[in-house]
Amino acid sequence: MAKKKTEEAKAEAMPEVKVEAKAKVETKTRKPIWRRNKSAKKDNVIEKNKEKENKKTKNDKKVEIPEANQHLDNLPLEGLTYKTHLTEKYLQRTKYNPHEPGTVYSKIPGTIKSIAVKVDQEVVEDEILCILDAMKMNNEILAPCAGTITEINVKPGQIIAKDVLLFKILVAESQHEIDESDDYLEDEMM
Amino acid sequence: MSLTRKRSDLKKRTKTAAEGGGKEAVMKQKAVGKMTARERILAILDPDSFHEYDLFVEHAGKDFDMDKKYLPGDGVVTGTGTVSGYPVCIFAQDFTVAGGSLGWMHAKKITKIMDVATKLNVPLIGINDSGGARIQEGVNALAGYGEIFYRNTQASGVIPQISVILGPCAGGAVYSPALTDFVFVVNKISKMFITGPEVIKTVLGEDISMENLGGAKVHSEITGNAHFYAESEQECFEQIKDLLSYIPWNNTQKALRFQSKAPLTKQYKIDSIFPTNPRQPYDVRDIIKSIADGSTFLEVHERFAPNIVVGFGRIDGNTVGFVANQPLVLAGVLDIDSSDKAARFIRFCDAFNIPLVTFVDLPGYLPGVDQEHGGVIRHGAKVLYAYSEATVPKITVILRKAYGGGYIAMCSHHLKADFVFAWPTAEIAVMGPEGAANIIFRSEIKNAENPEEVRKQKIKEYKEKFANPYVAAAYGYIDAVIDPSDTRDMLVHALSISGQKSVHVFKKKHGIPPF
Numbered sequence: 001m002a003k004k005k006t007e008e009a010k011a012e013a014m015p016e017v018k019v020e021a022k023a024k025v026e027t028k029t030r031k032p033i034w035r036r037n038k039s040a041k042k043d044n045v046i047e048k049n050k051e052k053e054n055k056k057t058k059n060d061k062k063v064e065i066p067e068a069n070q071h072l073d074n075l076p077l078e079g080l081t082y083k084t085h086l087t088e089k090y091l092q093r094t095k096y097n098p099h100e101p102g103t104v105y106s107k108i109p110g111t112i113k114s115i116a117v118k119v120d121q122e123v124v125e126d127e128i129l130c131i132l133d134a135m136k137m138n139n140e141i142l143a144p145c146a147g148t149i150t151e152i153n154v155k156p157g158q159i160i161a162k163d164v165l166l167f168k169i170l171v172a173e174s175q176h177e178i179d180e181s182d183d184y185l186e187d188e189m190m
Numbered sequence: 191m192s193l194t195r196k197r198s199d200l201k202k203r204t205k206t207a208a209e210g211g212g213k214e215a216v217m218k219q220k221a222v223g224k225m226t227a228r229e230r231i232l233a234i235l236d237p238d239s240f241h242e243y244d245l246f247v248e249h250a251g252k253d254f255d256m257d258k259k260y261l262p263g264d265g266v267v268t269g270t271g272t273v274s275g276y277p278v279c280i281f282a283q284d285f286t287v288a289g290g291s292l293g294w295m296h297a298k299k300i301t302k303i304m305d306v307a308t309k310l311n312v313p314l315i316g317i318n319d320s321g322g323a324r325i326q327e328g329v330n331a332l333a334g335y336g337e338i339f340y341r342n343t344q345a346s347g348v349i350p351q352i353s354v355i356l357g358p359c360a361g362g363a364v365y366s367p368a369l370t371d372f373v374f375v376v377n378k379i380s381k382m383f384i385t386g387p388e389v390i391k392t393v394l395g396e397d398i399s400m401e402n403l404g405g406a407k408v409h410s411e412i413t414g415n416a417h418f419y420a421e422s423e424q425e426c427f428e429q430i431k432d433l434l435s436y437i438p439w440n441n442t443q444k445a446l447r448f449q450s451k452a453p454l455t456k457q458y459k460i461d462s463i464f465p466t467n468p469r470q471p472y473d474v475r476d477i478i479k480s481i482a483d484g485s486t487f488l489e490v491h492e493r494f495a496p497n498i499v500v501g502f503g504r505i506d507g508n509t510v511g512f513v514a515n516q517p518l519v520l521a522g523v524l525d526i527d528s529s530d531k532a533a534r535f536i537r538f539c540d541a542f543n544i545p546l547v548t549f550v551d552l553p554g555y556l557p558g559v560d561q562e563h564g565g566v567i568r569h570g571a572k573v574l575y576a577y578s579e580a581t582v583p584k585i586t587v588i589l590r591k592a593y594g595g596g597y598i599a600m601c602s603h604h605l606k607a608d609f610v611f612a613w614p615t616a617e618i619a620v621m622g623p624e625g626a627a628n629i630i631f632r633s634e635i636k637n638a639e640n641p642e643e644v645r646k647q648k649i650k651e652y653k654e655k656f657a658n659p660y661v662a663a664a665y666g667y668i669d670a671v672i673d674p675s676d677t678r679d680m681l682v683h684a685l686s687i688s689g690q691k692s693v694h695v696f697k698k699k700h701g702i703p704p705f
């Protein structure tokens with residue numbers, strides 16, 4: 001009950017016009033509509049019903065779009081585009097970003113203790129590249145493949161976050177994997 | 191000593207212990223807008239119903255000069271009382287006493303009241319407001335946490351457990367709320383995290399405020415750790431009382447029956463809420479309100495994964511758990527978060543004898559690399575597991591779209607729903623008409639002189655033939671195609687005849703749900 005009251009009070013304090021104007025300026029920080037229309041709906045029920053009646057008399061056949069559904073986003077799914085709202089979490093989802101072969105990224109935040117290789121040095125697979133002090137452990141960062149070091153992006157003593165590019169290795173030729181295509185799957189399925 | 195003197199001695203002792211951390215500490219607590227532990231308990235419980243125990247417990251710390259310190263009640267208030275006549279066990283950590291830090295005796299008081307709750311079979315309410323483990327007590331503090339977690343797990347599914355976060359709750363302490371059934375948070379007061387901003391700063395050099403790392407909004411919108419969000423402590427307490435009215439005291443009972451109340455059909459009129467065009471959104475909560483008693487609906491996880499709606503309402507006076515796809519957000523798809531949210535709610539309802547009513551209107555699962563790599567397969571499987579496992583009455587109403595895997599997952603007959611009804615607007619098919627026509631008639635479309643026209647023609651054909659409830663009804667997968675305005679009557683009847691439902695369950699220790 002108290003919640004309803006405060007929401008109503010909030011809705012009163014913030015006239016709708018103001019909310020809409022704000023939404024236009026900074027779309028990302030606007031209050032999600034599935035919450036906004038809830039409070040708006042409750043105190044405007046009577047008004048809204050009146051509005052609906054007016055609309056109906058004006059244009060009976062036209063499909064009504066409720067007031068709350070006016071700023072809609074599109075979501076394409078299986079060849080159809082749905083009118084709906086997108087959540088903040090959905091909009092901020094991480095895009096797929098595969099690492100190139102021969103790159104070494106940090107998988108845990110920590111401090112670089114020492115670096116065991118130099119630029120242009122040849123390394124074999126699983127050779128220690130550096131020691132990363134993280135979570136009270138000296139973690140050995142190993143080469144993912146054989147090749148030649150082309151880039152070292154960190155210094156001893158440096159504090160690094162997760163997913164930071166540490167090394168680049170020019171992959172030795174024999175290491176290139178055969179490019180497997182999954183085109184055949186589509187033919188199989190049909 | 192005469193009885194009078196003994197009496198005044200008791201009074202004096204009680205007064206000192208009940209003062210908590212003293213005036214200064216209480217002032218500090220008030221300055222940040224927080225109530226004291228005792229005030230909170232009194233605000234939740236019925237007037238004069240609170241009975242406190244273990245007031246004279248003293249802490250067990252010996253090292254670092256702790257033995258010279260006096261910590262009233264060891265920083266936690268425990269007792270029993272009633273909420274709207276409901277018996278409950280309750281504890282509240284007292285931040286004014288050593289920052290509400292958890293030592294061995296503090297934990298012992300909590301585990302004692304937990305044991306009482308499980309013995310008496312009544313709900314447990316825990317108010318968390320603590321700086322964390324009392325470092326001076328070392329491993330004894332850790333032992334205390336462990337004992338609490340063990341009891342949370344043992345009591346899970348036996349008595350309802352409610353956690354209220356009204357202050358910091360950091361490190362290991364967060365796992366007690368995480369193990370309970372419902373977590374309540376209050377804006378600007380609640381803070382939950384495993385590693386705080388300071389640790390993150392020293393390890394990563396990243397600056398983040400407590401609020402942005404683990405504030406009430408973060409947990410109610412992004413992580414889903416919190417089920418109820420309030421703007422003030424008072425509002426939060428009202429939510430707790432509201433929730434308790436919907437749920438039973440323990441797993442052997444049913445929730446209290448209330449007077450049956452007709453829904454407000456003038457405000458929530460299905461005909462004006464519900465668009466028949468499957469691409470047009472609407473607020474499915476209005477459909478729930480058009481059917482529930484008095485149009486009241488208590489939404490759980492309102493802000494988290496809003497593409498599915500879960501919560502409690504009543505039909506004919508009895509509590510039901512509603513699960514409904516929400517076309518207003520992300521077209522109502524199932525994804526990692528919404529699957530997680532629904533599965534957990536279904537399991538709560540099943541454990542506490544609350545029948546499930548499911549409203550289906552979803553286009554399927556959300557596509558995306560983030561979803562696939564995030565494990566939508568194993569998270570999505572939770573919904574299948576929870577519905578299949580549930581033995582409470584399960585009634586499903588298909589409103590519009592029920593395509594593909596989504597149709598199966600949303601409590602279809604195949605997962606042993608007791609009754610599946612469909613509105614005439616329902617479209618039950620292996621996938622949406624556009625996608626299906628493109629695959630089935632792929633070669634015909636490809637080889638046609640005018641592919642676009644053929645495609646449209648084929649989509650139309652498919653729509654006419656399959657985008658309806660009658661194909662599924664012909665196989666008996668739908669029990670009845672009903673007029674939307676009859677939905678409440680159908681539900682009232684279906685629920686009233688399902689009261690004695692019994693299901694054979696294989697003898698097993700426990701299943702292995704896709705956690």
